Amino acid sequence: MKPRTTLTTAVATAMLSLALPAMAAPDPNDWDAVLQAAEGQTVYWNAWGGDSRTNRYIAWVSEQMQSTYGVDVEHVKLDDTGSAVARVLGEKQAGNMDDGRIDLIWINGENFAAMREQDLLFGPFAESLPNFALTHPDENPEVVTDFTLPTEGYESPWGKAQITFYYDSAQTETPPHSIADLLEWAKDNPGQFSYPRIPDFTGSTFLKQALIELSNQDDALYAPVVEAEFAEITAPLWDYLDELHPYLWRSGRSFPESGPNLRALMSDGELSLAFSFYPTDAAVAVMEYELPESVRSYVLEGGTLGNVHFVAIPYNSPHKAGAMALANFLLSPEAQAQKQSLSMWGDRTVLAASRLDENDKALFEQGEIHPSALPADALSNTLAEPHPSWMTALQDAWLKRYGVN
């Protein structure tokens, strides 16, 4: 028996040693090697699939990746990014170290923080991507900061979002221009505004927006929540909401399910004022027959919350080279320009104009600006996202106060 055991061990060792080099993650700094390894790989990109324009853009990216790099990109359409995080966590629990089902995730904020904390991400890789320099991180710290957390190269920037309000100009002449105004407006127009039910992402963002304004941008918001101070800092928010809720849609007894639901309710004429994370959302909705052409977009006078969304690679992705090639392509001027064009998607670029040559800049020249879209200069006033712990704390507190009607 003994020789045979030894033989088995030997074979197993040999197989392991054969397998290991293939499994080892490619070095992001050796870009040629990355591209070489990427060729022929299939990258399973888990990304929220609720928007047909995003889906269309990803399909376009997939074609480009196939023809340029020989990388096959499969869009796994999620209804909730959380389910992808759950999957990676499950794989880690089960001890799947190198054959995960997910190669790239569209992610930011809380989900990124959670995955980092559980050590579920591969990296650092982002800063080694050749196109990363085009984002000019020194001047644009938001591309390396996600809800105050430094990304440390564990996710690569993809696009920009900012809270943008919109209203039907045919029905509403003077929309509110601050959180305080909003309360007065709601009193004058009861039942015509609402925000998505917490813990929805967009709904939670509204809470943060209100809190930033009502607390005069308290510095404490940009550090982890200190429990002792939480009640005091958030007191103005709860006072505000207590006063606002009776004037909301359904008198605050029910809230829309998600951000996109606000748009559907606008479309049905139930709401007269709504907001979205995507500055071009209203314009796109007009093009998609969801909203009337009289819809106009704007941001609050004191600025609105904005953030960058990213792509990240799970620690056990078997196609890291392909995923990096994809992340790099997403940062190319060509891909970013396509993404920004209203006819494709309308998501703002993360590239810095100062880093682009004239040809590349020309790619971003839009034709006419859509009348329902936000004028380009309106977005200069961006408020930074608070520390992710605020999101969770605000959600819990909200659910305690308003979660049962």
Added chain:
Amino acid sequence: MVLLPAFGYLPVLGADTFHLEAWQDLWAHAGLHRSVLLSYFSGLITALVALFIVVLFLAASQGTWIDRAIRRMVSPLLAIPHAAVAFGLAFLIAPSGLLVRWASPGLTGWERPPDLLIVNDPFGLALMAGLILKEVPFLLLMSLAALPQLRPEQRVTLARSLGYAPGIAWLKCVFPALYPLIRLPVYAVIAYATSVVDMALILGPTLPPTLSVSVLTWFNDPDLSRRFMASAGAVLQFGVTLAALLTWWLGEQGIKRLCQRWLANGSRASGATAIAFGGRALLLAVTLLAISALAGLALFSVAGFWRFPDALPGTFTLDHWQRILPGVATPLINTLSVGLAATLIAAVLVVATLEHAARHHLPALRAQWLLYLPLIVPQVAFLFGLVVAVESIAIRPQHALVVAVHLLFVVPYLYLSLSESYRRLDPRWVQVALSLGVPPWRAFWQVRLPLLLTPLLTACAVSLAVSIGQYLPTLLLGGGRVPTITTEAVAMASGGNRRLVAVLALLQALLPFIGFSLALMIPRLVWAKRRQMRGAA
């Protein structure tokens, strides 16, 4: 069974902290008791009302052409996926919905939608209405499959000759015999309704939502520590479902006692007119509601901008279809291949089991409860555990795994739909065949299967519809790599673009609809010249 370890596997998430902290968090969660009560009552009420409607219709039904027409309209409704019904219904009854649009401003004077909490109402009425729309066709189909063995005409004729009005005769003579045969389907309805996620997300209460929705939210929460609470919640969900089933069972016992007296009290006509009218009216209402919901979807799938309170969209466009269609080839093929594979395997397994039992004169298995476990244990409760279990034995998600997990849900439904017809098939058919010197396999292929063709095809159509409707199992066990029309539809639904959702919902309804149509048409074509076979259909 793989289920129990998968279910028991969940505590691994929290190791030793599982028992205490997670449960404390759960109990402390605001609105938990409301969530629990909502799940519990919506399950019971849904089953009660759906059963009531079906029974009343069957009692009223005299086999006239109207009754047959209503029946024929109902069965294809089973094909419409739950989520599609929910979307359609929500749009129908919302304050800005189709019904209000048609009545406004002419009848109501409303230029703006009224600010009324109809959809997502705190009592879950909209949710229950949606569930009832889906469960009535299911219970009706199950009843119709079980009825012929009871020879209801003979029983009713006998009772009528004793002076009973037809509806009363049916209730007193047929229903008591029918109920035991459709009891498991009723339990499946209760279990489903207490733990449903997709319909509850669209129609259900929000502050707080039903327990199953809360559990799913916790599972998907970016804060990974929520998973412990989610696991505890999943266990609680199982408990709620069991409690609802137990309540129903106790109710059954109580009603059985109470009804002994009613059955024998000799009252022959009281309530007969109400039954005759109400039975048809209720089922007709359910059918029309479901069809209008579907019509609303169809309208939206070609709608341009549609301002409230216009009765119709201002413009029509095919843009939405053109946007969706190019991308649905793969999902459609996956849906069909997984659905057909699961149905075929399930049919072989179930028929083999039933044939084995028939040949060896085995009584209905006590172990069949095990088969129904996947229907009774809420999906959220064991699927996450199953994913970890499958991962840890290094089986990688793929088509085969999706088919395998679909089997967990398809087999019970197929068994549910087929076993009674199979078992009740007159044993003399096969005895005659054997006594004519034909070997058992020929008796099976040439006598048993042809005689059971109609119920077998119906059961397969039900199974196909069940497979097509699976969302969580497909997503989780497929690792996202087996996109089906349902995963596409659910992902799109999260974007709230009602026009595109309508297109996908209609596509999602298409395949099962074709399945049911085939199940209806094939026997008609094959038995075109065989009167008795058509009569049996």
Added chain:
Amino acid sequence: MIPNLQSLHIKQMTITLAGEALLAMHCDIAPGEVLTVMGPSGSGKSTLLAYLAGFLSPAFQAQGELYLGDKRLDTLPAEQRGIGLLFQDPMLFPHLSVAGNCRFGLPHRANDKRQQVAQALNQVGLAGFENRDPATLSGGQQARVALMRLLLSQPRAVLLDEPFSKLDTALRQEMRTLVFGQLREAGLPTLLVTHDEADANAAGGPIIALG
């Protein structure tokens, strides 16, 4: 076409259910002879038929032996016993035509199937009925097709399970004559189970009373 005729021997048969004896029988049935077993319902008539035909539920225990000539049958499965059955209902397969029903029992390698079926139908006055749907036949016609289907399968013994009880009175007498005539002509040992004394008289053979 008549094969060598043999008797059916039921030897020391006892059937018990859960240790309780239900019925016992020991008898021989000669070729062409009809043995009538009479008894009220519940006397075990159907259990007896199930035993002889090979369909006895495992809940019952049977002892004794069943022979056709010197070939032991009780150890064989139903389809190899060569014992034909006629029930109260004609049990014509509703998914097959009249001819399909008749051919169903024909031995696989039989020649001239079509002709045999035509001849058989002709014999009972149903010439040209081959393509008819059994559901369109009258009760008497169905009973005759069932009889011919049985005979075409070339059984070596026949069991009759109250075969006339569902026919109306006029037809009953006619069918009795036909069935017993045909069976006698074929020289088959036959066991008739009935509770109708007229059946027994028409059968003209020995009578055993059960119960």
